[in-house]
Amino acid sequence: MKVLGLTGGMGSGKTTVAGFFKELGIPVYIADTEAKNLMEKDREVRQSIIALFGEQAYHDNVPDRKFIASRVFGDKEKLEQLNSIIHPAVARNFEYWKQQQNSPYVVYEAAILFEKGGYKKCDFNLLVTAPLEEKLKRLKKRDNSSLEEIEARMAHQWSDEKKKGLADFIIENIDLSTTRKMVCQLHENLLNSA
Ligand SMILES: CC(C)(COP(=O)(O)OP(=O)(O)OC[C@H]1O[C@@H](n2cnc3c(N)ncnc32)[C@H](O)[C@@H]1O)[C@@H](O)C(=O)NCCC(=O)NCCS
Numbered sequence: 001m002k003v004l005g006l007t008g009g010m011g012s013g014k015t016t017v018a019g020f021f022k023e024l025g026i027p028v029y030i031a032d033t034e035a036k037n038l039m040e041k042d043r044e045v046r047q048s049i050i051a052l053f054g055e056q057a058y059h060d061n062v063p064d065r066k067f068i069a070s071r072v073f074g075d076k077e078k079l080e081q082l083n084s085i086i087h088p089a090v091a092r093n094f095e096y097w098k099q100q101q102n103s104p105y106v107v108y109e110a111a112i113l114f115e116k117g118g119y120k121k122c123d124f125n126l127l128v129t130a131p132l133e134e135k136l137k138r139l140k141k142r143d144n145s146s147l148e149e150i151e152a153r154m155a156h157q158w159s160d161e162k163k164k165g166l167a168d169f170i171i172e173n174i175d176l177s178t179t180r181k182m183v184c185q186l187h188e189n190l191l192n193s194a
């Protein structure tokens with residue numbers, strides 16, 4: 001089964017694009033969401049995170065995401081340590097999930113697909129982009145986050161220009177109906193080449 005990697009910077013609209021593939025009946029694995037599940041349900045992951053950040057990282061076995069975010073996005077080393085706990089667990093979980101799917105291809109959506117090399121395991125990679133001003137506007141509206149919080153995360157992500165060099169397909173997500181049409185077109189091409 002082929003794997004289409006799907007990525008994009010914060011606020012580009014990659015999860016929105018993932019939703020369009022779902023509408024077309026394609027199984028979609030959202031690494032962010034699965035990482036959240038694993039942080040909560042996987043004992044080893046939970047224990048490693050507590051060892052790294054202390055007991056404050058969890059309340060009643062539920063991760064305190066705000067606390068963890070406040071510790072990692074200003075500290076590259078801590079973020080790398082957190083990544084090295086979560087990413088291998090997500091990779092294993094994805095391989096297991098993929099085996100359960102029956103489809104010409106599946107979508108693997110991850111925020112830092114290029115940065116962390118996950119793209120190498122995908123057959124094709126789709127990059128979703130949007131102008132920075134547009135991304136900031138969407139994130140402020142969606143998360144009510146401050147510019148500092150957004151910039152602190154973006155600092156750990158590559159620029160769109162850098163990512164473009166590794167992408168097989170690019171969707172500039174500005175107008176949603178155009179984006180949806182581009183997803184349908186790509187879907188048809190992938191079915192024909194699968
Ligand atoms: C630090 C955490 C707890 C903050 O949780 P929160 O609910 O605030 O954010 P969420 O996970 O929904 O991520 C929102 C966006 O932040 C950015 N982001 C998240 N993790 C990272 C990271 N490791 N590096 C760069 N950007 C990141 C992405 O654009 C992502 O889409 C969480 O992001 C986390 O555990 N990150 C490390 C694991 C990871 O890399 N997850 C992403 C894919 S596996």
Ligand SMILES: Nc1ncnc2c1ncn2[C@@H]1O[C@H](COP(=O)(O)OP(=O)(O)OP(=O)(O)O)[C@@H](O)[C@H]1O
Pocket residue numbers: 008009010011012013014015016017111138139142173174175176179
């Ligand atoms: N073309 C668009 N026009 C207007 N709003 C959009 C568009 N695409 C996405 N959005 C909105 O922008 C916000 C960010 O989109 P989405 O969550 O898909 O981005 P993302 O790339 O997955 O972000 P993150 O990495 O932060 O999780 C959402 O609230 C979404 O509904």
